[in-house]
Amino acid sequence: MSMERLVAAINEKNNPTVAGLDPKLDFIPEFIKAECFTEFGETLEGAAEALYRFNTGLIDALWEIVPAVKPQAAYYEMYGWQGVRALERTIRYAQSKGMYVLTDGKRNDIGATMQAYTAAHLGKIKVGSQERIPFGADGLTVNGYLGSDGINPLLEVCRAEDKAIWVLVKTSNPSSGELQDQKLADGRSVYEAMGSMCEEWGRDSIGASGYSAVGAVVGATYPEQLRELREKLPHTFFLVPGYGAQGGGAEDVRFAFDKQGGGAIVNSSRGIMCAYRKTGADERDFAQAAREEALRMKEDLLAVRC
Amino acid sequence: MSMERLVAAINEKNNPTVAGLDPKLDFIPEFIKAECFTEFGETLEGAAEALYRFNTGLIDALWEIVPAVKPQAAYYEMYGWQGVRALERTIRYAQSKGMYVLTDGKRNDIGATMQAYTAAHLGKIKVGSQERIPFGADGLTVNGYLGSDGINPLLEVCRAEDKAIWVLVKTSNPSSGELQDQKLADGRSVYEAMGSMCEEWGRDSIGASGYSAVGAVVGATYPEQLRELREKLPHTFFLVPGYGAQGGGAEDVRFAFDKQGGGAIVNSSRGIMCAYRKTGADERDFAQAAREEALRMKEDLLAVRC
Numbered sequence: 291m292s293m294e295r296l297v298a299a300i301n302e303k304n305n306p307t308v309a310g311l312d313p314k315l316d317f318i319p320e321f322i323k324a325e326c327f328t329e330f331g332e333t334l335e336g337a338a339e340a341l342y343r344f345n346t347g348l349i350d351a352l353w354e355i356v357p358a359v360k361p362q363a364a365y366y367e368m369y370g371w372q373g374v375r376a377l378e379r380t381i382r383y384a385q386s387k388g389m390y391v392l393t394d395g396k397r398n399d400i401g402a403t404m405q406a407y408t409a410a411h412l413g414k415i416k417v418g419s420q421e422r423i424p425f426g427a428d429g430l431t432v433n434g435y436l437g438s439d440g441i442n443p444l445l446e447v448c449r450a451e452d453k454a455i456w457v458l459v460k461t462s463n464p465s466s467g468e469l470q471d472q473k474l475a476d477g478r479s480v481y482e483a484m485g486s487m488c489e490e491w492g493r494d495s496i497g498a499s500g501y502s503a504v505g506a507v508v509g510a511t512y513p514e515q516l517r518e519l520r521e522k523l524p525h526t527f528f529l530v531p532g533y534g535a536q537g538g539g540a541e542d543v544r545f546a547f548d549k550q551g552g553g554a555i556v557n558s559s560r561g562i563m564c565a566y567r568k569t570g571a572d573e574r575d576f577a578q579a580a581r582e583e584a585l586r587m588k589e590d591l592l593a594v595r596c
Numbered sequence: 597m598s599m600e601r602l603v604a605a606i607n608e609k610n611n612p613t614v615a616g617l618d619p620k621l622d623f624i625p626e627f628i629k630a631e632c633f634t635e636f637g638e639t640l641e642g643a644a645e646a647l648y649r650f651n652t653g654l655i656d657a658l659w660e661i662v663p664a665v666k667p668q669a670a671y672y673e674m675y676g677w678q679g680v681r682a683l684e685r686t687i688r689y690a691q692s693k694g695m696y697v698l699t700d701g702k703r704n705d706i707g708a709t710m711q712a713y714t715a716a717h718l719g720k721i722k723v724g725s726q727e728r729i730p731f732g733a734d735g736l737t738v739n740g741y742l743g744s745d746g747i748n749p750l751l752e753v754c755r756a757e758d759k760a761i762w763v764l765v766k767t768s769n770p771s772s773g774e775l776q777d778q779k780l781a782d783g784r785s786v787y788e789a790m791g792s793m794c795e796e797w798g799r800d801s802i803g804a805s806g807y808s809a810v811g812a813v814v815g816a817t818y819p820e821q822l823r824e825l826r827e828k829l830p831h832t833f834f835l836v837p838g839y840g841a842q843g844g845g846a847e848d849v850r851f852a853f854d855k856q857g858g859g860a861i862v863n864s865s866r867g868i869m870c871a872y873r874k875t876g877a878d879e880r881d882f883a884q885a886a887r888e889e890a891l892r893m894k895e896d897l898l899a900v901r902c
Contacts, residue, residue, distance in 0.1 A: 314712065315723065323724070332724030364705055364712035368721055370730035371684050375677035396704050398739055399670055400769035400837075406620065406670035415674055417621065418629070418638030424676035433704055435741050435764060437771030458741060463706035465743030472789060473781040480786060483778060531706075 292497040293454050293505065293527045295428065299357035299390045300555060305588045306547070306595065308358040308392060308529070309580075310559025311348065311380060312365045313341045317564050319573035322347075338372035341365075344576075345380045348563065351577035353387035356584050360529075360557055363395040378425055391427045392529070396458060398433035398440050405443040412455075413447040429454040431507055431529065434484055441491050445503070448495065454503045454527075459485045459519065462509025462532030485519050488526045499552060501527040508546065510538025510556065517545035520553070528554040533587075534561030544594035551595040558587055598803040599760050599811065599833045601734065605663035605696045606861060611894045612853070612901065614664040614698060614835070615886075616865025617654065617686060618671045619647045623870050625879035628653075644678035647671075650882075651686045654869065657883035659693035662890050666835075666863055669701040687733055697733045698835070702764060704739035704746050711749040718761075719753040735760040737813055737835070740790055747797050751809070754801065760809045760833075765791045765825065768815025768838030791825050794832045805858060807833040814852065816844025816862065823851035826859070834860040839893075840867030850900035857901040864893055 300306050315323065315337055323340045330336035349359065359380075366377035381391050397407040409415045411430045414423050434441060434457045444455050460470055460481040470481040478486075485506060492502025502525045508516050510532035520528070528546045532538040533556050546554035565583035566576035606612050621629065621643055629646045636642035655665065665686075672683035687697045703713040715721045717736045720729050740747060740763045750761050766776055766787040776787040784792075791812060798808025808831045814822050816838035826834070836852045838844040839862050852860035871889035872882035 312709070312712075315721075327724050332726040334723065334728050334730065337721075337723045337728075362705075362709055362712075364703070364709045364716065367680075367716035368712040368730060369723075370716075370728070371677050371681035373716075373730070374673075374680045378677050396739070397670070398702050398704070398764075399668075400767060403618070403668055403670045406618075406668075406674040410670065410673035410676075410679075415621075415643075417640065417643045417675075418633050420638040422640050422643075422676070424640065424674060424679070433702070433739050433741055435739055435775055436767050436769055437774035437776070439769040439771040458704075461706060461742050463742055463745040465745040468743035468793065469741055469786070469789060470743070472786070475779040475781055475783075477781075480775070480778070483775060487774065 292452060292495055292503050293501040294497040294499060295452060296358065296390050296454060296555065297499040297501065297552065303355060303357045305356060306555050306591055307356050307584060307587055308360045308555045308557045309348065309352055309356050309562050309584065310557050311345050311359050311361040311563070312559045313344045313563065314365050314368065315340065317560070318344045319566065319576050321574060334370040334372040337369045338376040341369065341373060342376040342379050346383055347577045348580050349384050349387055349389065351581040352584055353389050355581065355588065358390040358392055358555065359384045360392045360394050362559070363393060381425055381427055392429040393425065393427040394431045396431050396433050398436055400436060401439040401443060404440045408443045408447045412453045413451060429456065431456045431458065433458050434487060438491070445491065448503045454505060456505040456507050456529045457484065457488050459488065459506040460508045460512055460515045462511045462536055466509065481515065482522065485523050485526065489523055492525055496525050501525055501553060505529055507531065510543045511536055513542040513545050516542070520545055520548065530554055530556045534558045540590040540594045543591070547595050556591060561587065598758060598801055598809050599807040600803040600805060601758060602664065602696050602760060602861065603805040603807065603858065609661060609663045611661060611663060612861050612897055613662050613890060613893055614666045614861045614863045615654065615658055615662050615868050615890065616863050617651050617665050617667040618865045619650050619869065620671050620674065621646065623866070624650045625872070625882050627880060640676040640678040643675045644682040647675065647679060648682040648685050652689055653883040654886050655690050655693055655695065657887040658890055659695050661887065661894065664696040664698055664861060665690045666698045666700050668865070669699060684731055687731055696735070698735035699731065699733040700737045702737050702739050704742055706742060707745040707749060710746045714749045714753045718759045719757060735762065737762045737764065739764050740793060751797065754809045760811060762811040762813050762835045763790065763794050765794065765812040766814045766818055766821045768817045768842055768844070772815065787821065788828065791829050791832065795829055798831055802831050807831055807859060811835055813837065816849045817842055819848040819851050822848070826851055826854065836860055836862045840864045846896040846900045849897065853901050862897060867893065
């Protein structure tokens with residue numbers, strides 16, 4: 291149960307970037323879709339196969355320079371169980387290349403049901419006498435609105451399987467403040483209260499890096515809150531969405547890092563996936579374009595990191 | 597976009613009950629598992645087939661007396677994409693029997709990604725020139741921690757497809773108060789603030805029943821809060837978990853109903869699914885036992901409803 295495997299992967303690649311894999315059909319080069327529709331028809335199966343081929347192309351181009359990928363569950367569920375199968379295949383493929391896989395599912399439920407989500411995404415289950423691994427990601431994003439009951443089952447599996455979680459604290463979207471910025475009677479905001487809960491949930495899993503297995507999602511689009519939370523949550527590793535397409539720049543995300551340049555990983559989804567559209571490259575060069583954007587982003591982050 | 601289809605289904609059956617379909621293998625009669633493992637091995641495919649056969653047995657026994665089912669996504673994801681396929685098959689089977697299907701997914705994300713979840717669970721997607729329906733449930737539970745951006749995409753699809761959503765307000769678990777009961781500076785609790793947001797989100801979809809397409813999840817285990825929220829949220833239809841196995845009784849859930857006996861649907865999952873274990877019935881009579889428990893619960897609720 292720790293954040294150490296991710297920290298090691300970031301250090302090895304010297305790159306605090308996670309590549310978001312949110313492969314809706316609109317983002318996928320036409321030639322891949324044409325191949326898959328010819329083979330499987332204009333079906334959910336065909337769509338899911340296109341997702342998978344796009345992802346493997348990206349992973350092949352990225353695994354040497356980027357330590358982690360973050361598939362967003364919504365973009366797989368959108369293509370039915372066939373899409374969810376593509377999620378599972380994507381996770382295994384990325385892991386076969388040594389990448390850390392963080393499923394962005396924002397799952398949440400009461401205790402008994404959260405055990406099921408935990409087994410699904412991070413753990414194992416028993417089928418008769420056999421043990422099976424349903425999805426087997428390395429980390430999962432979760433929503434803490436339900437409190438400890440919904441987090442404790444995750445901590446148990448994180449301990450048993452050396453996995454990590456990220457709790458939504460201050461999200462990157464424009465309306466995140468409607469609830470998250472509300473002031474509590476004790477003077478804290480709701481997001482601060484959630485952040486404190488992360489420190490508490492992580493108390494028993496602080497590793498050599500100084501960070502626990504319980505991270506927080508804090509958006510790059512709110513640099514002030516990022517800076518404030520970095521100070522108040524010294525053992526909480528940040529997953530930072532909102533860089534690039536959502537408007538956050540390196541100047542904004544730099545507040546996510548600690549004084550040693552650690553403590554955070556920054557996500558880019560469309561920026562990397564759809565780089566081929568910005569460079570004017572032939573769509574068949576989508577993977578090379580993604581790699582170049584990932585290298586540019588790495589330099590951008592390293593320049594401000596500390 | 598409305599709650600009217602569900603209200604009509606409740607009135608038709610004169611039963612404000614939704615049967616939770618949370619079919620983990622532990623709950624499934626041995627003879628079903630034995631059949632499926634013989635056919636498919638002790639695999640995720642075998643497990644998923646057992647889920648589906650258990651569900652269809654329950655649906656066959658319940659559809660004439662219970663208006664709705666609530667599959668909990670976690671218990672399907674736990675068996676990998678094969679389990680998620682069983683979810684999709686279960687939704688279609690229940691709908692073929694005229695049941696209203698409410699997927700309990702507690703999904704949540706920023707706007708662009710929430711569009712994907714919405715299309716996945718309630719809407720349609722384009723694959724090439726074809727329109728496909730990934731899961732096609734009638735309703736979905738969601739988490740509102742991210743604010744309006746995460747809710748608006750749902751409202752659009754609810755409008756286009758006459759669907760409904762339920763937002764977590766006060767959940768049934770013991771630790772729900774850690775965040776939800778925190779007092780805001782303006783004197784409201786976090787759950788009250790979330791409840792007010794439901795009224796606001798539902799403003800433009802109030803139907804003939806007086807309720808909007810935006811419902812709230814409020815646990816039977818907190819009867820005081822249930823009573824308080826029923827008064828404060830006059831247009832918000834409640835989905836009430838926590839009856840039965842979690843400790844809530846009819847005396848507790850009665851506060852969920854309005855003065856006309858409307859405005860709420862009460863969930864029972866294990867109570868109905870696992871009724872065969874309590875009656876001492878042969879496990880082959882699981883469906884009959886579920887039906888008898890559903891009839892008992894109906895009488896229990898009708899007696900207190902008003």
